[in-house]
Amino acid sequence: MQLLPYFFFLLVLGTGVRAQSADGFSLESEEDGVRVYIRTEDNDEMSVRVVTRTTAELRRVRATLDDAESYPEWVHRCDGAYIVPGGTANDYLYVSGIDLPFPFRDKEVVARVQQTVGPQSVFRRTIRAEPTAVPPNAGRDRLQVYFGEWVVRPLSRGVVELQCTVRTDAGAGLPGWLRREILTNGPAKTVSNLRDRLEATP
Template sequence: MKHLATLLLVAVYCSCVPAQSSDGFVLESQEDGVKIYVREEANGDLSVKAVTRARAQVQGVRQVLDDAPNYPEWVHRCDGAYIVDGGDLDDYVFVSGIDMPFPFRDKEVVARVEQGTDRSGILTRTITASPAAIPATKGRDRQEVYSGEWVITPLADGKVEIQCTVRTDAGAGLPAWLRKEIITGGPVKTIANLRRRLETVASS
């Protein structure tokens, strides 16, 4: 009887502890077809991984991701974006503005994208902060810490798996409610919007 009680306690404990993957990510939420995982990093940074599936082709996903001027239509809180002159299709710098609620200053990401597709058709986009690539923008705080990776994997059923991982300190100094809205709520909305955008194009 004593052993049975111990087993029940262990079972209850395990059911309450968030599942952690081998890379340290913990499932934070599952909403609107998007799974969000988080991992605490050094210096108060946070890594967020968003995963979903969409009826689309890898090339179609790439076209949307490379279309920076239209980011405000689907990227949460983006109020403008563009690609900096001088790059090429597989290696370029982009700028993306982040609209913050009053009284907080708006933010800005300037980052380099390097991308390519392997023999199996998987598209990988590596994103690295490049805050010194262009002069500062008045009235905005430029993100010094920002890195990420998109992995778009073709599936056998005409769909793709979309996995986006971002490490940032965007929530530093913000109240808990806003930090959560930007760091974890934002990716849900962004990735869900991307999926709907892709599937609308695929069905048209």
């Protein structure tokens, strides 16, 4: 009987360890089937990972992610986006605007998208900032740090897991409430909106 408190301690300790993944992400919230994980980085940056599931064909997920002009309809705070001419279907540049409330200056990201389909038909889409690839927009602050990754993993019976990870300095210099709204709530809303868009009747 004296071993019971010890076993209970190990159980609690194990639960705490599982709350943080091997790569340092900790569960921040879970609501309506959307899990949000965060990891604090150096230089006022933050990484956010959002995971959910939906019923959709992989080709439809990919087509939606590639349709930059439709981003304002589902990407949180996006007020316009376009693909820069000259790339390929699996390697291209895009520009996306980020609308911020007055008196803060709007931001934008210029990034390269690279896409692959690996074993088990797992679709991987990496997004890396290339801030000097397109001439600057005088009316916006261009993000210097931006890394994103979409992993779309087919499961069973037409269900796919959507995982979106973003690392950025978009919140630098902003008040705490707006920083949280952009860095944490923004990716969660974006993934939730994408799920709803995919589940809507075509």
